[in-house]
Amino acid sequence: MEKEKLSILNDEFDLSLAILIIRKNLLFIVLSIFLGFCIAFFINRYTTPQYYSSSIVKISEKNDVNQMMNFENIYETNLVAELSRLKSKKMLSEALxxxxxxxxxxxxxxxxNTENYQSNPFSISYQLKKRKAVNYPLMINFKNGSAVISKMDVDSGSFxxxxxxxxxxxxxxxKINISNRNxxxxxxxxxRFLVKIVDKSQLINNYSKGLSVNIENSRANTIKIxxxxxxxxxxxxxxxxxxxxxxxxxxxxxxxxxxxxIKFTNDQILKINQKLEYYQKLLQPYKDLQKDNQEIKTDYGKLAxxxxxxxxxxxxKLETTLIDFKNFxxxxxxxxxxxxxxxxxxxxxxxQYISTTASRLRKLLSDKRSLSFRITEESYQVKEIDFQINLEIEDLLEVTKNIILxxxxxxxxxxxRLESYRIAQKSQEVNFDHNTDYLHLERMYDINSEYYSRLLTxxxxYEMVKAGFVSDNEIIEPAKxxxxxxSPQKKSNYLIFIGSGLVIGLLIIVLKYLLHNTVSSTSDVSKHTNNIPILGMIPSYKDVIPVSQLIVDxxxxSLMSEAFRSIRSNMQFISNKEGSKIITVTSTISGEGKTFVxxxxxxxxxxxxxxxIILDLDMRKPKTHIGFNxxxxxxxxxxxxxxxxxxxxxxxxxxxxxxFITAGPIPPNPAELIISNRMTDVxxxxxxxxxxxxxxxxxxxxxxxxxxIISKVDYPVYIVRAHFSKKVFLKxxxxxxxxxxxxxxxVILNGAGGDIKYGGLKKYGYGYGYGYGYGYGYGYGYGGNHGYYEENPKKEKKTLKKIFVKK
Incomplete structure (x- = not known):
């Protein structure tokens, strides 16, 4: 059988190992979930709640005149423009x-702090003398019929x-307004109460952050606020x-x-009417000649x-008007x-030419004058009016400039025309075509007359459409x-953070499983060694015993004694020769149970x-004498x-x-003593x-x-401790x-069935570290409390034992 290559990660799934790791880390998972629960609880408990309210507004109008007469709609609704108006700080300022x-x-x-909107037991009236006076909130409580006031964040004392x-x-x-009962x-x-006086300019900025305006349905002309x-x-x-x-x-x-x-139409009618009067005056002499049946060309001097x-x-008239407009x-x-x-x-x-624009500008100037008595020049409202005033001034300048031109x-x-008349009179010649002039004047009169009639229509x-206008605007769904x-969404927070705690716990378990590089069972020994027999397994001892103590007697x-009997029986299959036999017990590092075994x-x-007879040749760190006391x-x-x-x-x-023979005093040259002839003789x-x-x-x-020594004995035994010995030790x-x-x-697998590291059972250990550091060039040290029992066992609560220890 080929031995498997050792990997840094545990790349094969072992159900028993996974269960073992979960059992060991079950407390950690519970703590991780509990931590997630605590985080969610504190977020839900100590986060300022956020509330949401909305309203749906419909913008529409009815006009029966439009429908009957098919007139132009002068009340057309532009949702995008209305949306911009709703989002403006001016509109929000008026609402607040x-x-x-x-x-x-x-x-x-x-x-x-709990906000007492419209439910505070007292109210405050105030007037500002200094703008900085509202930078800090006020702390107010009541004693002996008076109010005790102090400014938060400022060491100004109390009043x-x-x-x-x-x-x-x-x-x-x-002024604190409060009833006697309150x-x-x-x-x-x-x-104790906190009172925050918010400056007007800051008020708009603060409340505009929470406002949201969107088109709900463009077909139905509805807006959601x-x-x-x-x-x-x-x-x-x-x-x-x-x-x-x-x-x-x-x-x-x-x-x-x-x-x-309508105002613009009236202005245009006025201007066109003046032009009609002008052309009518110029046409009158021609009409008088025609009335007397005289030819125009015969009396051109008088006519001119x-x-x-x-x-x-x-x-x-024009020069006087022009001078006035230039001065303006x-x-x-x-x-x-x-x-x-x-x-x-x-x-x-x-x-009459600038009355409309001038009246709007006068109104803005009047509004600013009234505001200046209540708020400062730096306030938002004043700046907004100044901006509108500048726009109106630019419009007025543009209108005036066009009028001048x-x-x-x-x-x-x-x-x-005057120059033409002068030349005609002076030369006494018909170089001024009165017929052409008459036709030109008559044509200009007709054009303006037609334009005048259209304007009147x-x-x-417009006046009929205005009279027939009925607003169909309504609040479809008022805010409640x-x-x-x-926010905070309590259920979601609990699910998220408890789930996160569970996931973190499981991820750590997966990480521990992947990085698990210790021998867990005899199958690990078989995988990574080639045809090396396993004598047996020694279970963990679940009672507190001294270091390396003789316990089979x-x-x-007991299960422990049966395990050693099984090992004793299996050794007969390795060597069954007659005569005295030598058994050596060794391991890779200390703490694997060599002396105990x-x-x-x-x-x-x-x-x-x-x-x-037991010989203690571990003369650098002897423990046999401790086991036999x-x-x-x-x-x-x-x-x-x-x-x-x-x-x-x-x-x-x-x-x-x-x-048994103990190791004796620690010598300076244990290796030389072990390989000496005297050792063979002994x-x-x-x-x-x-x-x-x-x-x-x-x-x-x-x-x-x-x-x-190992190379000459009958039974060389190598101790591997479950969940302690690294897999690389098998090399x-x-x-x-x-x-x-x-x-x-x-090989003997020691500590099978659970360990403090992954078994979820008690910690059973030898209690002494193996430290080869006595000045001979060895620097290896492995801490104590690795083994089958603990020297100072802690009392475990029965509840925890039932949860984390399988019976």
């Missing part, structure tokens, strides 16, 4: 004004002020206020738009004079103050206070009425150097046929008196002292047989 939420009230809690009276505190005029309830109650905040009723009130304000504003905007169109006088009158344009283009601009507009208020063109036409149409928060019918194997063989003053080291005799070194155990001499010689050798993975076993030519090499 109706709610009076510039002062927020909270009940102070240990971890979270005791009377209630229902105005008081000045650090630039803040303050005052009595709060007196010395220990309740939603808000997310810390209080359910406040969210609903903000949405409902914005929805109502929007519907009112939408109707007024449409009516204003219709009025503007008459026409020139009329054009001269028109020229004078010069005034508003020089960036005058708003007060001066208002005066200029007031002086030109009767100017139009007047200049008209003036140039009149000058050209449109005006009548949703008492169930959208304590309960001869040697002592108990010797004990179980002694039960079969054979004389057994004797002194280590003399032993193999003194015997091999000739300091003690064999009879002096042999000691008897409480079993009749079991003797073995030969012991063979005469004993049936079985059991030798406890040093670990072959750390030192090479044991190789000469040493194969190497001993293939390269060192060790015959009859066999």
């Amino acid at each position: 004004k109706t709610l009076n939420i510039d002062v927020n009230y909270y009940t102070k809690g240990k971890f979270l 005791i002020i009377p209630v229902n009276k105005w008081i000045s505190i650090n630039g803040l005029e303050l 005052l009595n309830d709060l007196n010395d109650s220990g309740k 939603s808000y997310t905040g810390n209080h359910p009723k406040k969210c609903a009130d903000i949405v409902n206020s914005l929805s109502s304000l929007f519907l009112i504003s939408n109707i007024s905007k449409k009516k204003e738009s219709a009025n503007q169109m 004079l008459d026409l020139a006088s009329k054009d001269q009158i028109e020229k004078t 344009y010069s005034s508003i283009s020089n960036k005058i103050s708003h007060e001066e601009l208002y005066s200029v507009l007031l002086l030109n208020s009767k100017n 139009d007047l200049q063109d008209n003036l140039q036409l009149i000058n050209d 449109k005006k009548a149409e 206070a949703n008492l169930v928060p959208i 304590k309960n001869p019918k 040697a002592i108990n194997l010797g004990g179980i063989i002694a039960f079969s009425e054979k004389k057994v 004797v002194q280590n003053t003399i032993g193999m080291s003194t015997l091999l150097i000739g300091k003690s005799s064999l009879e002096e070194c042999i000691q008897k155990s409480h079993l009749e046929n079991l003797h 073995i030969d001499e012991l063979k005469k008196s004993y049936d079985i010689i059991v030798i406890d050798t040093p670990p072959v993975g750390i030192v090479t002292d044991a190789f000469p 040493n076993i194969q190497m001993l047989r293939d390269k060192k030519k060790i015959k009859n090499l066999s």
Whole structure:
């Protein structure tokens, strides 16, 4: 059978190993799940709840006149434009004004503050003298009929002020309004309140973050307005206020738009009417001649004079109007103050050409003047009005500029006509074609007359559409206070974090399984060694016993004793020669149970009425004397150097046929003593008196002292400890047989059935580490408490034992 290549990862699934790892780490999985539960609990408990409220608004209108007469629709709805208006800070500002939420009230809690929207037992009236006065929230509680106020985040001390009276505190005029009943309830109650006065500009920015406006259905012209905040009723009130304000504003905007169109039509009618009057005046002399049946060409001098006088009158009017508009344009283009601009507009208020734009600009200037008494120049509302004023000024300049150009063109036409009349009179020649002039004037009169008639028709149409307009706007679904928060989502958080804890626990188990590189069972030994026999398995001992103690005599019918009997029987199949036999017990490193197996194997063989002696050749770290609870003053080291005799070194155990020789004092040259001729002589001499010689050798993975002895014995036994010995240690076993030519090499799996590392059972160990570090160049050390029992066992609760230990 070919031995399998050792892999860094455990690439084969072993159900028993997986169950073993899960049992061992079950507590970790439970703790991981509990940690996830705790995280979810704290998030749910100490996160400020977020509430959601929404409303659906329908924008529509009915107009029976439009449907009957098929007139132009001047109230057409643009959803995208309406969406932009709804999202604007101006609209939100108007909505918030109706709610009076510039002062927020909270009940102070240990971890979270509870907002008292429209339910606070007192209210605050205030006036600002300094803007910085609202930068910090106020802490308020009541004692002895007075209010105790202190500023949070500022070490400014506390103030005791009377209630229902105005008081000045650090630039803040303050008045606490509270009823006597509420005052009595709060007196010395220990309740503390937080009051946050929000600046107007910050108020818009704060509330715009939670606002969301989207088109719900473009076909049905519906818009969804939603808000997310810390209080359910406040969210609903903000949405409902914005929805109502929007519907009112939408109707007024449409009516204003219709009025503007009618106003524009009236302005155009006025301008065209003036042109009609002008052309009518110029045509009148021609009509007078035709009425008297005179030919135009016979009296052209008088006719030219008459026409020139009329054009001269028109020229004078145009020049006066042009000068006025140039002065007006010069005034508003020089960036005058708003007060001066208002005066200029007031002086030109009767100017029919700019009356509409000027009236809008005057209204904005008036609004800014009224705001300046209440808020500062840096506020959001003032900046927005300034922006609108600048836009209106630009529009007014553009309109005025176009009017000036139009007047200049008209003036140039009149000058050209006057020049023609002058030349005609001076030359007394018919170089001025009066027929052509008449036809031109008549054509211009007809064009303007037709345009005038169309404008009158449109005006009548617009006024009829306006009269037939009926708004069909409505709030289809008003916002309601949703008492169930959208965040934190408690069930989802519990599922997510508990699931995450479970996944993390399982991932660690999978990682431990993949990185598991210790021998778990006899199948691992078989996989990674080539035809090396396994003598048997020694189970974990579940009682507390001293280090390397002889235990097979304590309960001869125990599972442990039966395991050693099985090993004793199996050894007969390896070598069945007559005479005294030598057994060596070794391992790769310390802690694998070498001394424990040697002592108990010797004990179980002694039960079969054979004389057994145990030799402790592990002279660097001897433990046999600890197992038999004797002194280590003399032993193999003194015997091999000739300091003690064999009879002096042999000691008897409480079993009749079991003797032992301890290692003796630690020598400086244990390897030389083991390979000496004296060692061979001692073995030969012991063979005469004993049936079985059991030798406890040093670990072959750390030192090479044991190789000469192992190669000469009848039963070389290699100890591998389950869930402790690395799989790579199995290479040493194969190497001993293939390269060192060790015959009859066999393996005993020690600690089968569970270990502290993966078994989920008690920790049974020898309690002593193997440390070859006595100044001889060896630096290997393996800590204690690896083995079958623990020296200082901890009491386990029966509940935990039932959960984590299988019976």
